[in-house]
Structure formats: structure tokens, C-alpha cells
Amino acid sequence: MDKDFKSIVLNNSDTIVQKWLAEIDTMKRANYSDSVSEELLESTNREFVNIIFNSIKNQGETEKLQQFAEKLIHLGWQVSYITDGLQVFRRVTIDFILDQSDKVDSHYISELMQQVDLWVEPVIRQLVNEYSGNWENIISLQRVALQELSAPLIPVIDNITVMPLIGTIDTERAKLIMEGLLDGVIKHNSEVVLIDITGVPVVDTMVAHHIIQAAEAVRLIGATCILVGIRPEIAQTIVNLGIDLSKFPTKSSLRKGFITALEMTGRQIVDSGQKDDSIEQMMDSLGGA
Template identity: 65%
Template sequence: MNQRIRDVLIEHSDSIVETWLNVMGQNREDHYTAISEDLYELTNREFANVIFANINGDKTTRIFEEFSERVINLGWPLGYITDGLSAYRRVSIDYIISLETSQNAKVNSNIAAEIDEWVTPIIRHLVNSYTGNWENIVSLQRVALQELSAPLIPVIDQITVMPLIGTIDTERAKLIMENLLDGVIRHNAEVVLIDITGVPVVDTMVAHHIIQAAEAVRLIGSTCILVGIRPEIAQTIVNLGIDLGKFSTKSSLRKGFLAALELTDRKITDLKETEESIGKIIDSIGKE
């Protein structure tokens, strides 16, 4: 950038920033009314510092990354950055032209090109930082969602539940299989309840994946019970000719849990009845 233009930008930075803030204030009224005025102005001033850090020769890579991450955390779109820099470009060009005109100086015909030389790298770096941070956040969210999409929950000793919600595709079916086998071994589960209450559609592919998962569980020495089979799902399974006879099925999680208790030689007992039985035994012993 031309040294004179650089000096003018730095010398009159306060005036340029204030003019730009007014432009951005109008931009808020048009596009960001949901954002509080104080937060918007505070972020804009931080934005201005980021812009001028570049012209001052500061190390800007970390500054760009931190600011773009802040914008993402605020939930603001990439357009906030690009619109802000475009506005800064226009304000700077207009200010320098106005200043040179008022001083009867010869207006530099290359002002726009000189300003572009300053602003364009900032746009590139901030956009790259924003998209990089965004992709990283999306990647972390995808991993978190995958972990939550097929959880294996240990209910009591030897019994675990895997509640499935939403559509099951090939990628998710693979994750279900991995989590299921890993969880059965980790929790030393004898019975696994696969709850499909929240699965909207059970077609041939979904049924095939469930059968594969149940068979894999059987091969490592545990029992699989499929629960949450609604009437419409049962009808679909019958119409498609899908054979689920290799493992137990129940209409609800409650019924499946009772079956799991039986398989592990346990049952639910009424505490009051148990107390009465124990009392009778004690009484009979006392009489003897």
C-alpha cells in the first residue's frame, strides 16, 4: 500500500472507525435487529481493531482466528464479516477522497486499488478462519451426535438398553453395531434390549441391520430382545416377509425389561408382600 495512504488511514483511524460504525449501525437495523445494540457495537469495535491490526503490521493470524471464533460463537453469519469489510473499504476510500479534495490536493486515482490491497487479504484470512472454525465445530458436533445416536445404557447389572431414535441408514447401522458389541463386553451384559419405539420406518434394510446386530450379540454370548414394535411396524414386517424369529420381540420396553429379568433369573417382587411373607415365616419359627 502507498505509504501516504497508509499514514492517512492510521492518522485518521478514529474518524474512519466512527463513520464505519454509523454504517454498521444502519446495517444492524436492516439485518441484525435481534442482536442487542451494546453487543453489536462492542463486537464492531473489536472488528475495527482486527482490521487495523493488519495495517499496523501486527501478527494477525491468531487475531483473525480468535475474532472469527467469537463471531461463530455469537451465532452470526459469515455475511457479517464480508459486509463489514466491504463497508470499511467504501468508508476508507470516500474518506481519503474527501480529505484530499478538502485540502485541494491531487486525488490519487489508485486509491481504490491501494485500499483493496489492504482489505482483500483481511477478507481472505477472516473468511478462511471463519470457515475453518465452522468446519471444526461441525465436525465435533457430528462426532457428538454419532455418540448420542446409538447409546448403550446399562440399566441394572447384566441388562442394558439401546434406544434408537430417527432414521437408520448404513453409516448409522455400522455405528450401532460397533457400540452394541463394545458395550455388551464393557458392561458384561447378558441381555440387550434394542428399543425401536423412536424409529419411524422399519423397512427391509433397517430390519436386516437389526437382525445382524442381534446375531452379533448372540455370537458373543448374550441375548438380544427387540422392543417397541408398534402395530404398524409389525404389519410392515409381516408384509415384507422379514423373519425376526431368531430372537425375542416385545411390544414395549416394560415387557422387554420383565423378560430380561426372567432371563437373568430375577423378578420384580412387591415389597409389602415380601415383608408379610417374612413375618409369617418368623411367626411360624417362633411358634415352633
């Protein structure tokens, strides 16, 4: 920015800040802050405008810009807050300088706009790039976390584990299920794995194919899969599609599947005549018959 323009802005920062705050306040509810308190909005606006002036004084400094972008992401604000705020500041600054100047010729106005743009545009790019980069990093971390939680393998008793599946199963998730099953069977020394599809809304040919592949892979390393949670509508779909699930046991509920798993591992539930609360609680947690 030209030294004369820069000195005008810095020497009249209080006035420009007030004009900027007044304009940005009229936009707040329309764009980015419906759920933001007045106190938080006011403090963030003042932090934003301070960062803008700091950028005028110390061009090229990026640390505060990065920190501010990270703060906006954690607040959940849209990137439009950044772009709108800087465009408002650009307009307010140009209008203020023109009001203070006796020069109104086109050359002066053009030079002023060019100089302000040379300063504002890099700040916009810097903040937007920082915002986008941090947002992509957060999305990436969330994706990894969701993948880790998408197919948990839970050991419920010696040699018996359960994998509850919830939501849609696509090719990428099927690969994670396969890897989780194989690693979990070895880690927990499982003899029987119950794959619970109660929470899977649709079982089509592709989903069934992935489940069959996973069960076959588990069989090859010495364990057995039991498919549980087959609802009547799912059973009808499987029959209509001609899907062959005869290679491994299927049960309508996790409770029934668990009883079968006990039998396959040489155990059974015996009524001793005394109520064992722990067994009752475990069976209740596995669902009704």
C-alpha cells in the first residue's frame, strides 16, 4: 500500500473500525451467526479488525491469520465471514480516504483502489487458504475416526466376538470390515464371530457379496461367522435376489446367535436354580429372542 494511503488508514483506525463494525453488524444475522451470542460476535469482530490492521503494519505476517482461521473453524463459522468482512473493510477504507481527500479525479480514485486491492486481496487469499487447509485437515481426521468406529469388533466372552454393523455398506467400508474381522479374530483368539446387520437398512446383492467374502475370509483362518439380525424384510430380499447364505449360520436376533455361538464352542446356558444377575443382564443386552 502507498505510504500516504497507509498513514491515512493507520492514523484514522478508530473511525474506520467503527464504520466497519457498523456495516458488518447489519450483515451478521443474514450470513454466518444465527446461533452466535452477541458477546462472542462482538469480540470476534474486534479480533478480526485488529488482525486486519496488524496486517497493514506487518505485511507478510501469517501466524495470527492462521490462528484466527483455526478459531473460526472451531466456532463453525462459514468462510463468507472472512470474505464479507474484508470486502466491507475494503469499501469502508476507500470511502473514508475519498471523503478526506480533495482529489476526485479518476486517476487518484483508480490508484487508491489499486493500492487497497494490493493489500486486501493477499489477506483474503491467506485467510481463505488457512481456513480451507485447516478444515480439510479436520475433515480428514474425522473421516479416520469414523472409519475406526464404523466396524468395531467386540469380544463378549472367551472365543466369541460380535461385530455390529450400522448404516450403508459400500466397497470402501467393506474393505475395512474385512480387515477388522481378520485382525480381530487373531487378536481375540475368536472361534465364532457374530456379524450383526440389525442396523444395516438395505441388504442388496453387493452388500451380501461383501458379507459373504468377509465370512469366507474368517473361515480360512479357522473361525466361523454367524450372520444375525436378519429381519423379515431382509430375509425376503435375500430370497428374491437369489443370494446363497447357506455356507454359514444365520439367526434372526443377536440373542439367538449368541446361544448358537455358545453351543459351537462347547458351552450352553444351564438353569442352576439360582438367578445369576450377570448372565441375565448379558442376555438382556443381546436383545430379545
